[in-house]
Amino acid sequence: MPPENANRRPFWWEPVWELVVHIIVGSLLFAIIFAPAVALDFLVQWLRNALNVSEFLAVLLTGTKIAIAVLDVTLYLTFMLRMAWLFLVKIWSPETNEEPK
Numbered sequence: 001m002p003p004e005n006a007n008r009r010p011f012w013w014e015p016v017w018e019l020v021v022h023i024i025v026g027s028l029l030f031a032i033i034f035a036p037a038v039a040l041d042f043l044v045q046w047l048r049n050a051l052n053v054s055e056f057l058a059v060l061l062t063g064t065k066i067a068i069a070v071l072d073v074t075l076y077l078t079f080m081l082r083m084a085w086l087f088l089v090k091i092w093s094p095e096t097n098e099e100p101k
Helices: 013-051 055-092
Strands: none
Touching: 013 055
16 A cells, blocks of 8 residues: 555645745736736827827826836735745745655
8 A cells, every 4th residue: 555645745845836836826917917007008108199188187097007017016026025935934944844754
């Protein structure tokens, strides 16, 4: 009969795998949230050139675009720093450096 841990990944891979998954998911979420800011930039340029909208509306939409971008980048960097910190804590913890029983 095979041992219970035969199909288990090596103990030190768990924090690495968790970090990789979180970085991929976080980056995808960043791209999804950042897409409206990029679309808003193209929309503002089109509205200015094609429809000659008021300057107030163009400035308002540009401000919204900047707010979305700044908020998204801030949240992304916070998320990445938090995940890096958790990775370091897990990789340096005594439980990670011991063989599973």
